[in-house]
Amino acid sequence: MTHPELTLTERRPFQTRRRDTWWVQPLAVFTGLGIFILYATFRVFEGAHFLHGPYLSPFYSPLLFGPKEVAHSLEHSWFGAMPDWMPALITPAVLILWAPLGFRFTCYYYRGAYYKAFWADPPSCSVSEPRNNYRGEHSFPLIIQNIHRYFLYVALIIVCILAYDVWKALWFDDGNGGTTFGIGLGTLILAGNVVFLGGYTFGCHSLRHLVGGTVGLLSKAPVRRQAYNCVSCLNRRHMLWAWMSLCWVGFSDLYVRIVATTGFEDWITF
Amino acid sequence: MAKATFRIWRGDANAAQFVDYETEVAEGMVVLDAIHRIQADQANDMAVRWNCKAGKCGSCSAEVNGNPKLMCMARLNDLPLDEPVTVEPMRAFPLIKDLVTDVSWNFKVKEKMKPFAPRPPDAEDGTWRMEQEDIDHIQEFRKCIECFLCQDVCHVLREHDLHEEFIGPRFFVYAASLEMHPIDTENRLEELKDSDGIGYCNITKCCTKVCPEHITITDNAIIPLKERVVDEFYDPIKKLFRVFS
Numbered sequence: 150m151t152h153p154e155l156t157l158t159e160r161r162p163f164q165t166r167r168r169d170t171w172w173v174q175p176l177a178v179f180t181g182l183g184i185f186i187l188y189a190t191f192r193v194f195e196g197a198h199f200l201h202g203p204y205l206s207p208f209y210s211p212l213l214f215g216p217k218e219v220a221h222s223l224e225h226s227w228f229g230a231m232p233d234w235m236p237a238l239i240t241p242a243v244l245i246l247w248a249p250l251g252f253r254f255t256c257y258y259y260r261g262a263y264y265k266a267f268w269a270d271p272p273s274c275s276v277s278e279p280r281n282n283y284r285g286e287h288s289f290p291l292i293i294q295n296i297h298r299y300f301l302y303v304a305l306i307i308v309c310i311l312a313y314d315v316w317k318a319l320w321f322d323d324g325n326g327g328t329t330f331g332i333g334l335g336t337l338i339l340a341g342n343v344v345f346l347g348g349y350t351f352g353c354h355s356l357r358h359l360v361g362g363t364v365g366l367l368s369k370a371p372v373r374r375q376a377y378n379c380v381s382c383l384n385r386r387h388m389l390w391a392w393m394s395l396c397w398v399g400f401s402d403l404y405v406r407i408v409a410t411t412g413f414e415d416w417i418t419f
Numbered sequence: 420m421a422k423a424t425f426r427i428w429r430g431d432a433n434a435a436q437f438v439d440y441e442t443e444v445a446e447g448m449v450v451l452d453a454i455h456r457i458q459a460d461q462a463n464d465m466a467v468r469w470n471c472k473a474g475k476c477g478s479c480s481a482e483v484n485g486n487p488k489l490m491c492m493a494r495l496n497d498l499p500l501d502e503p504v505t506v507e508p509m510r511a512f513p514l515i516k517d518l519v520t521d522v523s524w525n526f527k528v529k530e531k532m533k534p535f536a537p538r539p540p541d542a543e544d545g546t547w548r549m550e551q552e553d554i555d556h557i558q559e560f561r562k563c564i565e566c567f568l569c570q571d572v573c574h575v576l577r578e579h580d581l582h583e584e585f586i587g588p589r590f591f592v593y594a595a596s597l598e599m600h601p602i603d604t605e606n607r608l609e610e611l612k613d614s615d616g617i618g619y620c621n622i623t624k625c626c627t628k629v630c631p632e633h634i635t636i637t638d639n640a641i642i643p644l645k646e647r648v649v650d651e652f653y654d655p656i657k658k659l660f661r662v663f664s
Binding site for chain 1: 482484485486487499502505507510550552553572574575577578579581584599601616618619620621622623624625628629637638642643645646647649650653654
């Protein structure tokens with residue numbers, strides 16, 4: 150029996166002879182990233198409920214300026230109150246969140262994932278694309294993705310700041326104007342956030358290149374060799390770290406919002 | 420003995436179509452075994468390229484149920500045999516006949532690349548001295564059997580036919596094996612950026628997924644080369660540093 154079909158070079162959008170559920174992975178990426186983008190956009194512009202006791206949402210850390218209408222925010226802010234001339238749309242999160250979002254947007258893993266899920270470029274391996282022209286990252290605008298290493302430098306600083314936030318989250322108000330040591334559920338959640346973000350950031354392809362990628366003879370540079378091996382180890386699971394850190398940073402922010410708005414009693418051990 | 424239907428691409432560049440063949444299959448068979456049985460019993464004129472039947476020569480590359488694979492390594496018990504198994508030639512290269520494509524473009528690309536340029540020998544007998552750990556990270560690139568499945572699945576070649584502007588994953592692996600070699604002295608970064616078109620790669624990792632030798636093409640070859648190109652051409656601080664150093 151014969152089957153006259155398209156020639157090998159003629160293609161229809163999304164045409165493939167794959168029989169597996171190739172669309173599941175790009176759909177999952179589209180859904181996961183889509184939910185995060187919607188939630189993060191809402192929280193960034195909400196401009197409130199990012200503080201509870203010693204807990205500071207990672208979406209708002211470092212808190213450069215504290216909004217006057219948010220109680221205790223000035224205690225956490227680096228440079229005092231938000232200037233009056235700042236437009237209302239500019240929340241403390243807007244001032245800092247460009248860096249971690251830029252780091253993720255230009256990340257080698259996420260690039261491959263969202264090119265498939267959002268641009269269908271290609272929709273999946275050996276599945277035809279819905280467009281004919283293609284420039285890739287060879288020219289403008291996507292050539293800008295090469296800025297990734299600069300976002301990395303900022304992301305490394307932010308991981309350190311978030312680690313300091315965990316330290317601050319160990320000290321609770323004792324009711325007498327002082328502080329007392331304790332570990333709350335929020336402390337553990339914020340600590341988990343640093344672990345996952347650290348695993349993601351320290352496994353970055355650009356960091357791997359920075360610490361050892363240009364060294365021709367790693368045997369002659371033992372410290373860089375060790376660093377290269379450590380980054381390579383994390384890099385092998387970069388996708389896993391990317392998703393765990395994305396989910397956990399969103400959950401950390403949600404937790405702070407829940408305890409700040411609902412009266413949910415944070416479990417604290419003293 | 421159980422029977423299965425194979426829907427095989429038959430014809431040449433002028434006219435071709437899928438043709439169904441039913442044949443007997445047994446436990447342990449691979450797609451290439453079935454193709455050979457069909458060739459022997461029903462289609463003596465069917466063209467198929469093969470050699471080692473052990474996944475080491477890279478000759479029998481094709482697309483099985485839409486997935487680029489070596490036919491000799493595609494086991495039938497991993498495929499659903501209750502429906503026809505489609506077998507077609509690689510799409511990224513011109514069809515010669517049936518399952519055979521013209522892959523000579525790849526060899527022309529390789530000829531144009533700057534060859535290995537070792538530093539002067541370390542010893543009087545004309546040999547070099549290297550530490551094992553300095554050569555370890557390029558060893559995996561030498562596993563390449565040149566099956567060109569990575570070239571076939573790469574959408575830059577497969578979908579957009581950018582063969583004149585993009586050398587494909589196979590040759591980024593080759594370039595990485597030379598660039599990262601501890602005794603190589605050549606600089607290939609300008610070619611990688613311009614004529615080799617590394618910027619066209621958008622890191623979808625399809626090449627890594629289909630590699631029968633499990634070479635981590637994207638993470639260990641292409642991305643490190645992209646980073647070297649960024650160092651040389653797109654990083655203003657590095658450029659500034661080079662001016663003053």
